[in-house]
Amino acid sequence: MMTTKYHTLLAGVLLLAAACSKDKTDVRAGNEPDYASMDKSTVRLVTFNQWDVKVNGQKLSNWYQVPDNVTVPNLPYPTRYFPDGKLSGTWFLPQQFLDSKGQATVEIGSPQGTSQPDYILDSFLVQDNYDQPSDYYLNTSADEHDGKYSVSRVPRTTALPSNPANIRIRLVNLCTSQGNGGGNTLSLAYANGGPVSAATSGIANHSFSDYVELPYGTYQFKVLIDGTGLQIPGKPPALTGTTAMDNFSLGGTQVYYSPVQTFQPGGVYTVAVGLTYGAYQYGEYPLSPNCFTVVTDIAPAANLTYGRLQVVNAAVPEGEGLGVNIDGGNTSTIAYGKAGAYKTLITGTHTLKITDATGKTLAEQTIALKGGDNLTAWAYPAAGGSVAVTVVSNNMGGVRVNGGNPDGSDGANNLYDPLHFRMLVQTRFLNLCPDLPEVTFTGANGTLFKNDLFTTATAAQHLQAGQQVSPIGVPYPYVDLGAVTGGIVQAYRSQPGVLPGDRLTDVPALTTLDFVQMPPAYFLNGNYGAEPGVYTVALIGRKKDAQHPRMIVIKHNQ
Template sequence: MKITYIGMAAALLFSACSKKLDYTYDNRFIQQPVTASTVRLVNLVGATELTIAGQPLTSFIAPDDEGYYGPNETRATRWFPENGRLGTTFTIPAELLKNGRADSILFSSLSPKLSVPPPRPFSVQEEVNNPSDYYFVRFRPNAAGFTDSLFRIPRAVSPASDPAGFKVRLLNLSSIPAGNSMPGLFRHGPMTLTLADGTAVPGLTNIMPGAYSGYVELPYGTYQFKVLSSEGKEVPASGEYNLLNPVTGTLMDQQGTPGIGGNKDTWLTYAPLKTFQPGGIYTIVVACNYDTKVPTGNPNGETTITENNSFRIIADISEPVNMTYARMQGINVAAGRKISWQVDGQPMGATLDYTQQTTYSRYITGTHIVKAIDEKGQVLAERSLPLQPGDNLTLWYYQHKDGAPAITFSANNLSGKFYGGTATDNGTYGMFKDSYPFWIRFMNFCPDLEEMTFTTDNGLPFPNPVNIPNAAAQHIELGTPVTDNPYVMMFVNFPQRILAYASAPGILPGNWIRTITPLKSRQFIARPELYKTPELPQSEPGIYTVALIGSTSANATEKARMIIVKHNN
């Protein structure tokens, strides 16, 4: 009898456990195992639907009457579990290949407002040892019109030889303008990849239409790559900053200028900031896209969409997560001193004169000892510094009013991400990302001034377009970086002038120091000769530090002034 009771109890226990499984919920997007092939489709025409061998892989739900997809126009599929629509890239699952081959692949769109090239079937053949991409693009090599819109491009999957580096190449699939297009928009012909200041990346220059470069290796970090035509004009990136002047092809900011539909030309060209991860592999592709907006000329600011060559950044493998490396640079802002930096007893760059800085060096995460060394090899100051994965730090050597040496550091946010100023329903703050940031951190290294405030003209505070608490330029203490919302964040341009005020607790902005020359916004332009525009932009995008250095003393050799440090490449 005892055995019977035990058996009944066990049965009840297992029965209760099995009922609990009825209430489980699998919140993974991909809930079934999918083995990827080495063949990837790259959709640069905005297609939303995909069929392979007669099998629909997307949901084939049409958008609303306005051409938009809302909650009612979304239905997940096994292959596209997030929203049922084709995105930019899709790796064909191995189970859809027969003997390594997939036939009758068709791209399409159900939106009448989206100009997708006419669908035509094509086939792919997998070569396991030679991964490849099939780029579906608008391509017009001559005035006769579009020809082949499909390109098979081999893709690398082996990371850079340096584990802290990444690989990047340039793929030029640009088209020439159609007869009815706006010629001022189009940049076409040979293309060159450059850094933010227009310095060409070796090996990625003069790439002809329909061709691609080899991969080059660069140190990981945050870059604002630009693509230049053979005329030296910038090609815009595809993205949210897509309202362009049809005559100049440059970005407009909708601030209201009569005559061109209530918009103002900034003379800038959108190129996003992005952190290229160690071990990552990337293709920067120029192709004709149908996402550029131009003003119609109506006073109410109406716009229309047109085609234009623009570039995108495509990750050729899933971006690795950086769990190993951090980056540091050192700056000398102590007047009358020459110093060098050491990290764990090893030099970080050469000897620095006043205001000079090292290039960035990479370090394994963990705790490191940093030292400022004088010309005789004596240690002036040192501190212990913990490094976390992905950190980007600037070390500052400076002096207090009594001449005592000191080291401080600032953590640079190069991600473009920030928290909004209004809490959501669950008490957290919304996360936002600015891919085209105009951000400034302010630092005070003037030993005569224990506190500083920085303003625009007439002592006015900086505008606050992102609506977060804006104290990043106020009450800046000597050698102490602001850590809570540390950046003044602008939209498109910095104010035309930046002024320095001696403030005090409870006094804002304080006394304007007339002996400190205001910074002008165009001092944030690294190389004015880069711009082939009727006017220079008011400023350049980037992540900056503006530091007050020197002395306000009447007999000082190095007078107080502001310097600019740019942290992205």
């Protein structure tokens, strides 16, 4: 009896063990873990192009071979490691490939355009280190060997910004001699060409700067080639299908693609410059300039804590200046027709006080600020001679809601961000002249702006003094002026049922140059185009007696 029970128990244990063993090794199709569920190492691969990958001899990408001179659809052919089939952008190596020393051998290559199915471009050893994580930038080494470049290893930080409302950012210069900028030092600049910091200026080839802290916000960083008056273009998210085919400039101008991006508080970023292949198809590389891309080193949490507020003086004329006081703090002065610096505030209600040069209060308003808000408070003259304030929420992402339900429940929200792709000159219009009840803004010769996915004609028509367009009637209150051909803006006195109306001949028209902040030296032979960005064009001033209004352009991203 005892023996029978023992054998029965033993058989049960063995069956259980076999079942457990089977579960652990069950890697039948459909049961394999995907990349999202794998534990990641600190080793990150970064590329400006697209590659096939092997690790320790195992193929991880699809290695799909395109026959020479054969056009096939660009299908993704996904693998469990690469949803798009191949490595592009950034990729963390799963821990499962590391040996006892924390090392692994990585090979990259591409069979496209070659009869060799396993064309290996480079092979290198990577090292996992949680105290000092590293990025391995593919095809970026300083030296070329038989037309090939190897990998560059760059350490990355684990430190967050000291101020939680800030970001950290640096410049990595991995220019190769094959592209533009090779051998020169590079500097990180704002959209207007001003240097970000001495620490991110003059960075030698194949070196990197320290991280610097900046207030969070929407930036359009530029990378300048020191001493040349030239820029390094940004890498468009999709090289084919863009107009940036002349060395990534637009329409033969010296306006290059540069992404407009909101850098959220607590985020850590690298602006990396390296070689990218333009508009390639099956092994043909007509363009190979050095371009820059923004890499997120530490992803920020959702911004529920901070918002940004700036004030524009459209009320107090030249020579006097407008005083701005927020929550009883220090008072700053803003010149007429200019915007003050953005101020980062904690979410909640804040008291904005507008004063004149003597400190006399002209207007006071309570402003409710939510996480991620980007607000501009416009101070302008009311009809009775007092000062009024209108607060405008700026759309810094270019996202348009197409559906009838703003919460997206009808599935029609459009999350495509044109500022990262089409280089829009995204412009809102305001009429802040109390003597003109209605104003319509047009292009050259009174041409009305058109409707399109990211441009709304009515956003520039029948604008009443001091009022924004209705968010119900005009949910996307912007006009795309065009990054090359745009910039011409005229103002008309309009009335209900009449468009555009009578031209305000005493209001000078805006030109493309009004939408350019980079110094003239960066536009060879004066061949410039309007810079992409988020703008407001406002008609300010009075139209009475000898006074004439004028249009101003405020750019909301730096």
